[in-house]
Amino acid sequence: MKEKDGYIDCPQQQVILYVEKEDGTYTPIQTGSYITKNYLDDYELKRKHLEESLKKQVLAGEVSPVYYFMVLEELTLSELAARAGIRKGKVKKHLEPGYFKSLQQETLQAYADVFNINVQELLQLSTAPPDDPTKLNPEA
Amino acid sequence: METLPFKHQMAAHCESGAVTSLLNNAGLDITEPMVFGISSGIFFGYFHKMKSFTFPTFIVRNKPGSMRSNLAKRLGIKFHTEKFRSHEDGMRRLDELLEKKIPVAVQVDFFYMDYLPEWERVHINVHFIVVVGRKGSKYIVSDSYFPKLVELESESLRKARFAGGSMSPKGFLFYPESIPKNIDYRQAIIKGTKKTCFYMLKIPIPFLGIKGIRKFAKKIVLWPSLARDTEHLSHEIMKINVLLEDQGTGGAGFRFMYATFLQQASGMLNNYEWSKLSKEMMEIGDGWREISLFASRIGKNRDLGQDRMKELGAMLAGRAAAEERFFKRLKKSL
Structure with a gap:
């Protein structure tokens, strides 16, 4: 890749790219992320749609908030189990709203730590009104 | 405690970047591509079905951790490495090393690096950063993916160093202990390339x-x-x-x-x-x-x-x- 083609203006996400200078030597340059510059809005749109459809499932009582975050953060059942330190069979049950309701504080905390949120945010998910967008965003 | 004198540099990759910048700061003049090539970093692997991934994925580098170990073997550099059972021990040890003015590379789950934008942060247990100081409840961190030194809450660092799941870091840390005076790069390059x-x-x-x-x-x-x-x-x-x-x-x-x-x-x-x-x-x-x-x-x-x-x-x-x-x-x- 030629140096002149390597520069991308994207201050939000800087990366190092190895390019060919005019004298033929290869060198690292600090530049921006191509995909973030061009398609971040598309990524966010898809994430929003996914959040909305998962949220609907939670409110309809089909799945639990644990399921919501597991899918959103792209974790498999066994990966989530290993990270939370909870047996796989149990995690499977916690994906169902019925079992989720009876979870102890300690277990909720273990999940919240994996998702990097607080327990309140985990619990709120199944009660927030669907038209309140701030509740849909786990980082808000 | 203050921030140690440490020249931060961005790098293409976190592991070769952390290794390169630790070595550079310890006085060895070596580039990231050299570290990458000698350690047989280039690779490819496709995983259609794995229990830790929700969808097929691929890798373009060798096994995490092996850039450091291969390089050490081929250049004769000694790295001190440690893993921990308990969170407390792992955090205490890090503080002790910083007290001794030693910059330390630690393995972390990328997800908790909250100075990076949200869309970048995914659960990957094999990110490497160099910790170069502590200020109150925050650590000063040199991350190859960020343009300058940054602060990270000690609670985030703890979670990141002790995340569970596949390839969990278990508090892993390392720093160079000794670097030989005369390095035979020729041999190292050839060995690394053969393996590649x-x-x-x-x-x-x-x-x-x-x-x-x-x-x-x-x-x-x-x-x-x-x-x-x-x-x-x-x-x-x-x-x-x-x-x-x-x-x-x-x-x-x-x-x-x-x-x-x-x-x-x-x-x-x-x-x-x-x-x-x-x-x-x-x-x-x-x-x-x-x-x-x-x-x-x-x-x-x-x-x-x-x-x-x-x-x-x-x-x-x-x-x-x-x-x-x-x-x-x-x-x-x-």
Whole structure:
């Protein structure tokens, strides 16, 4: 890749790219992320749609908030189990709203730590009104 | 405690970056591509079904941790390494080392690096950062993916160092203990390259090396049947771009950095053949970059029919053929 083609203006996400200078030597340059510059809005749109459809499932009582975050953060059942330190069979049950309701504080905390949120945010998910967008965003 | 005198530098990759910057700060003049090449960093692997991934994925580098260990072996550098059972011990040990004015590299789950934008942060247990100081409840961190030194809450660092799951860090930390005065780079480069050729051409596992690229080329047509819906498929296809370009590769899935290694090595070894090979690798990288751009474009346009998947597969098969030719030539040149 030629140096002149390597520069991308994207201050939000800087990366190092190895390019060919005019004298033929290869060198690292600090530049921006191509995909973030061009398609971040598309990524966010898809994430929003996914959040909305998962949220609907939670409110309809089909799945639990644990399921919501597991899918959103792209974790498999066994990966989530290993990270939370909870047996796989149990995690499977916690994906169902019925079992989720009876979870102890300690277990909720273990999940919240994996998702990097607080327990309140985990619990709120199944009660927030669907038209309140701030509740849909786990980082808000 | 204050921040240790540490020259922060961005790098293409977190592991080769952390190793390079620790060595540079300890007085050894070595570049990231050199670290990458000697440690046989370049690789390929395709994973169609794994219990730790929700969707098929691929890797473009060797096993996490092996850049450090391979480099140490080949250059005679000694790294002190430690893992911990308890969080408290692991955090205390880090503080002790900082007290002794030793910058320390730690393995972390990328997800908790909250100074990075949210869209970048995924659960990957094999990120490496260098901790260079502490200020109250915060640690001062040198992360190759960030332009300057940053602060990280000690609670985030603790969670990140002790995240569970596959390849969990278990508080792993390392720093260079001794660096030999006279290093035989020639031997190291040749050994590293031999191993690289073995991994790419000969490794007897059907989804690794060149065989892995071929497997990817074949299996990509199955991706639509594995996705929840079009948007999910689009997300996964666009992740090809992220994995090749953004997740710390120096561009084109490490191929540009490997070309740079070969160019630097050809100078050190006075090997004209390698300078030609470095050009060839740069061109191979351009082909990978095209795949990245193609994937992001069809993903964005939701243009994800079987024809497009086949096209992508053909582009990948093209890379497999080019790399097979390349690594055969490289092997012959040794």
